[in-house]
Amino acid sequence: xxxxSDNKYLDFAGESENWQGVYTTTINTEKSSENGKYLLxxxxxxxxxxxxxxxxxxDNGEVEQKEVIHKGSTVEIPVSCSGCAVTDENEDIRxxxxxxxxxxxxxxxxxK
Numbered sequence: 544x545x546x547x548s549d550n551k552y553l554d555f556a557g558e559s560e561n562w563q564g565v566y567t568t569t570i571n572t573e574k575s576s577e578n579g580k581y582l583l584x585x586x587x588x589x590x591x592x593x594x595x596x597x598x599x600x601x602d603n604g605e606v607e608q609k610e611v612i613h614k615g616s617t618v619e620i621p622v623s624c625s626g627c628a629v630t631d632e633n634e635d636i637r638x639x640x641x642x643x644x645x646x647x648x649x650x651x652x653x654x655k
Contacts, residue, residue, distance in 0.1 A: 549573040553632050555652035561586055564638055564650045568622065568630055576625040581606075583640065583650075585616040592616045594642040601638050613642075 555566040563586060568579025581601065585592055597613040599606075599620065608620055630636070636652040 551632065553579075553630060554655045555636050556655050557635075557638075557650045557652040558586075559640075559648040559650045561646075562640055562648055562650055564652055566630075566636055566652050570629045570632075572629075574625065575627060575629060577622065577627065577629045579622045579630070581618075581620040581622065581638070583618045583620075583638065588616045596642065596644050598641040599638065600641075602636055 549571050551570045551572060553566075553568050553570065557564055562583055564581065564583045566579060566581050568577055570577045583599065592615060594613045595611070597610045599608045599618065601607070601620075606620060606622060608618070632654060635654070638650045638652060639647065640650070641647045
């Protein structure tokens with residue numbers, strides 16, 4: 544009962560010019576469930592950082608987050624689903640970040 548061998552732990556990481564990102568997740572293959580977290584960090588760390596019209600798009604809209612104003616240099620996005628299509632361990636994850644109506648960068652998170 545509750546065999547831990549059904550769980551897979553995956554780590555993905557990558558960076559762009561101004562951002563670095565990681566995604567850590569636990570996938571239960573038997574239940575087709577996933578619990579993970581994206582952590583995105585602006586490289587020029589400052590407690591005073593503020594982004595306007597901040598948008599994050601993960602895997603072409605699989606996960607999206609939009610904020611009129613985001614304060615701080617890090618963003619955490621939890622991901623949890625059950626009976627879902629879980630993250631493919633052999634596929635890179637594309638994260639697009641847009642901010643201040645001008646800037647856009649894409650991070651390719653690769654399995655580590």
